[in-house]
Amino acid sequence: MKFGTSGLRGLSEDLKGRASALYATAFGRYLLDSRRAQPGDLILVGRDFRDSSPEMAENCVDALAGLGFRTADCGTVPTPALALYGLQERAACLMITGSHIPADRNGIKFYRPDGEIDKDDEAAITAAAAELDRAGFSFTPGAKTAPDRSEECRSLFVQRNGGLLENGALAGLTIGVYQHSTVARDLLVELLEQYGAKVIAFGRSETFIPVDTEAVSEETIAILKNAAKQYGLDAIVSADGDGDRPLVADESGQPLRGDLLGLITANFLDAEVVVTPVTSNSGIESAGNFRVIRTRVGSPFVIAGMQDARTAGSDGVAGFEANGGVLTASDFSVHGQPLRALPTRDCFLPILATLSLAASTKQPLSALVATYRLPVAAADRLENFPIETSARLMAYLRAGPENLAAFLRSIGEVDAISDIDGLRVTLKDRRIIHFRPSGNAPEMRCYVESETEAAAAGLLADGLAGIRQWAAAH
Known part of the structure; x- marks a missing residue:
């Protein structure tokens, strides 16, 4: 088990057993030891549609009850809905989900009563779990029943999103909802219809389908393109397994980049400060009236x-x-309605912001994308x-400029390097290639930027081929 970029991850078979109870107990003890909670306090538990998630949720409920906590079952809800409900109730939360990774893996996302845990919390929970393990932690499932709070959780989230746009804001649009196995699937249909869109739901699955919105698979793109053609859609929306990452495709079924959705949302909110990772598009800095912080x-x-931006006195922070x-650290006002800060990833805000822009400008999404240049x-x-191969590759690339130059010899000459997260290389012809091991799974990621789609596709293919060749030789 290990924490990745967001939450604990591991094999489903391991997490269905002792491991989920071990980490839930470690989290509960951390809350008690840090005085963020006390016995008798409420902890909310939600889950995604993976086969392993119900059993993991039951184990976590049993473990937390054993520490004297009250628990409530929020059912299969989007992670941002659970987080919002937790903030309202001042309750810690556990979301049982592996997000976008394959079904043979799963995970747990942890929330303190005041929001998502940070890296210091992760270290403390990991240390507590290791201590419990050394002490011979044992667990016998008790199948305790937690009261059902799923409707209260769901209703609060619908209320939040139901005030984001004006009445009838999406009237005239025909929007497909690729439902697959995301917990966001029914709420997306409900909200889009509420705003006046004609909604066509398709692709619903009772078997878990991993959808990565950052690197949409060719199989998924084919499904989207077929649906766009079959139903004459203006747009298609979807999300990953736990509904915190959006997927928006244009009228042809071509997915929009996630960082573009974030950019559109930042402008929709009229944000003053935008915080985004180094992997987001390098053109963001000049695409809005906000200051950009890279992480x-x-x-x-x-x-x-x-949080650092807020501490420094900034307002309008997203x-x-x-x-x-999309995450928000400040309260915003949208169409005169208050939007409470929700500092955890959310797929609904960027989906609604993007569709609203398309509807108000009366432009196809493909044309809208082109305006951002x-x-x-x-x-x-x-x-x-x-993971071991990824670590060796990154060590090799960082060992000296001659290694990096040799690796990129057939691709281009190095002009500048950023080592904030992975290795991001700007080439002398201004193309960008970025190598980064996944923090959640045994995957090696490659990100690129170039002037045209063909050039970007070629650079990406060359980068992935270079990784494969190096791994085969080493």
Whole structure:
């Protein structure tokens, strides 16, 4: 088990057993020891649609009850809905989800009563789990029943999103909702219809389908393109497994970049400060009336950057990641309605902001994208790429300029390097290539930017080929 860019991750078979109870107990003890909670306090538990999630949730409920906490079952809800409800109730939360990673893996996202845990919290929980493990932690499932709070959780989130746009803001649009196995699937249909859109739901699955909104698979793109053609859609929306990363595709079924969705949302909110990882598009700095702060990849780093901006006196602080998840550290006013800060990733705000812009400008999404004139960005990953191999590759690339130059010899000459997270290389012809091991899974990621789609696709293919060749030789 290890914490990645957002939450704990591990194999489903391991987490269905002792491991989920171990980490839930470690989290509960951390809350008690840090005086962030006390026995008798409420802890909320939500989950995604993975086969392993119900059993993990039951284990966590049993473990927390054993420490004297009250628990409540929020059911299969989006992570931002659970987080919002936790903030309202001043309750800690556990979201059982592996987000976008394959179904043979799962995870847990932890929230303190005041919001998402940070890296210091992760270290403390990891240390507590190690101490419990050394002491011979044992766990016998008790199948305790937690009261159902799913409707209260859901209703609060619908209320939040139901005030983001004006009545009938999406009238005239035909929007597809690729439902697959995301917990956001029914809420998306409900909200889009509420705003006047004609909604066509498709692709619903009772088997979990991993959808990575940062590196959309060719299989998923084919599904989106077929649906766009079949139903004559103006747009398609979806999300990852736990509904904190948006997927928006244009009228042809071509997905929009997540960082573009974040940029559109920052402008929608009239943000003063935007916090985003180094992997987001390099053109963001000149695409809005806001100051940009760059961080490492992962919501804890974005949240820390937003908190630093707030501490320094900034207002109107928002953040987003390259996967499209939007976070807010400030309260905003949208159409005269208050929007409470929600410093965790959310897929609904960027989806609604983007569709609203398309409707108000009466432009197809493809034309809207073109108006931003950002460098063309692309990203992909090599799955089942051993973590040890990723570590060796990154050590080799960082060992000296001659190693990096040799690795990139067939691609281009190095002009500048950023080592904030992974290795981001600006080439002398101004193209960008970025190598970064995943923080959640055995995957090696590659991000690129270039002037045209063809050039970006070629650079991405060359980068991935270089990784494969190096791994084969070493």
